[in-house]
Amino acid sequence: MNDFSRILTWLPQLLLGARTTIVITILAVGIGLILSLFLALGKMSRIFVINKFCSAYIFFFRGTPLLMQIYFLYFGLPQFHPALTIRSAFVAAMIAYTLNSAAYLAENIRAGIQSIDKGQFEAAKTIGMSGAQTMRLVIIPQAVRRLIPPVGNEFIMMLKDVSLVAIIGLADLTKVTRAISSSSATALVYIPAMIIYLIITALFQFVFNTLEKKYSVYE
Amino acid sequence: MSIIRTEELCKNFGDLQVLQNVNLTVNSGEVVVIIGPSGAGKSTLLRSLNTLETITSGKIFIEDNLFCRAEQGVIKEEMSKEDKKAALLDMGMVFQRFNLFPNMTVKENVMAGPVHVKKTPKEEAEKRALELLEKVGLADKADAYPSRLSGGQQQRVAIARALAMQPKIMLFDEPTSALDPELVGEVLNVMKDLAAQGMTMLCVTHEMGFAREVADKVVFMADGQILEEGTPEEIFNHPKTAKAQQFLSSVL
Numbered sequence: 001m002n003d004f005s006r007i008l009t010w011l012p013q014l015l016l017g018a019r020t021t022i023v024i025t026i027l028a029v030g031i032g033l034i035l036s037l038f039l040a041l042g043k044m045s046r047i048f049v050i051n052k053f054c055s056a057y058i059f060f061f062r063g064t065p066l067l068m069q070i071y072f073l074y075f076g077l078p079q080f081h082p083a084l085t086i087r088s089a090f091v092a093a094m095i096a097y098t099l100n101s102a103a104y105l106a107e108n109i110r111a112g113i114q115s116i117d118k119g120q121f122e123a124a125k126t127i128g129m130s131g132a133q134t135m136r137l138v139i140i141p142q143a144v145r146r147l148i149p150p151v152g153n154e155f156i157m158m159l160k161d162v163s164l165v166a167i168i169g170l171a172d173l174t175k176v177t178r179a180i181s182s183s184s185a186t187a188l189v190y191i192p193a194m195i196i197y198l199i200i201t202a203l204f205q206f207v208f209n210t211l212e213k214k215y216s217v218y219e
Numbered sequence: 220m221s222i223i224r225t226e227e228l229c230k231n232f233g234d235l236q237v238l239q240n241v242n243l244t245v246n247s248g249e250v251v252v253i254i255g256p257s258g259a260g261k262s263t264l265l266r267s268l269n270t271l272e273t274i275t276s277g278k279i280f281i282e283d284n285l286f287c288r289a290e291q292g293v294i295k296e297e298m299s300k301e302d303k304k305a306a307l308l309d310m311g312m313v314f315q316r317f318n319l320f321p322n323m324t325v326k327e328n329v330m331a332g333p334v335h336v337k338k339t340p341k342e343e344a345e346k347r348a349l350e351l352l353e354k355v356g357l358a359d360k361a362d363a364y365p366s367r368l369s370g371g372q373q374q375r376v377a378i379a380r381a382l383a384m385q386p387k388i389m390l391f392d393e394p395t396s397a398l399d400p401e402l403v404g405e406v407l408n409v410m411k412d413l414a415a416q417g418m419t420m421l422c423v424t425h426e427m428g429f430a431r432e433v434a435d436k437v438v439f440m441a442d443g444q445i446l447e448e449g450t451p452e453e454i455f456n457h458p459k460t461a462k463a464q465q466f467l468s469s470v471l
Binding site for chain 2: 117119120122125126129133137138142217218
């Protein structure tokens, strides 16, 4: 059997692994994005409790290894209380990745919002907009444009961080590749696997470049 | 009737006294122009009136009702929330750097206040926005984004945006200072039209020609104080204080 046809026989398994990788990446960053908006607004809040809670959250999730967070969530929590058991490894991974990426995204969002000119807040105030209206109608639409590059970055980093899910038994692209490599006793499988990673990355890049162009119409 | 009146208004930034005991009155239908050297506190005074700056002490009256009274940096008395909001909407503001919303078209900028704050129906707000853009000579730019406009055009849109809220007074904070010289005229013309239509205006400007021609009252400020006020004729031709004489000889 030549190399090419061997790769073809692995492909279905590799693509199945890639599906897991993509699903976790998109869901985690997608949900993380929503969560991060609240965290970012919270960290800018003047209300002491909210401000401190959001700051502590971001500090914790950026300050401890993602690997440890996954371990702790899946294996650690049930020991503290059985009710905290997460049966599905997939759900556990999703929660860990979402909470983690929200922390990183929140800092990007905060920077994006704070980079908007103060005059925009003042102009909105003089025509009577409330704080929430100013955010929704004026500030966030402008911040979104500036957030596209860092959010794209987060997707691409997460894509590769997802390879950590192997430790709780999920078969993502990296895990599948390693399994094939050891069962077939060849490193050849790494080549199509890496090409698949690059194709997914290229797709993310394409989507974010398109979004950036679309949101640049007014610049 | 006065639209805005301040009594002994003071504003400190830390230890720096930016405004000292400012007593200013703007009557209905009047065009008041504030002139003076930079750092005199002109912009701060304007910004204190519509709460973009919080005052340190003194009183502000809007249409003879107490808007707020402060002592030692603390607000002691102010209007109810609703009255305050309404009073603020009666003050239109035009900024030196336009501050149009870049994510909205020209028309959407003008409609934003009426639609989202006054809850005017969209069609009505749009009709009114187009009328206002017509008035400032920019009806053909209604669907353009601000970034496609020159500074002068942006400032005229900003004026239309403020007018859309149907204010009782327009505050202009150096509206032509950020403009290329050849674009100043178009903005001043819009302001002259407004004055001619009886709009009450309080303008901080370095355009002495405009002050002389349009102002009912000229106020000269230096070092956070009002040193002189009077008709353009009095201030420009017979300045009494040495500071005003010096300032005017350097700008005229």
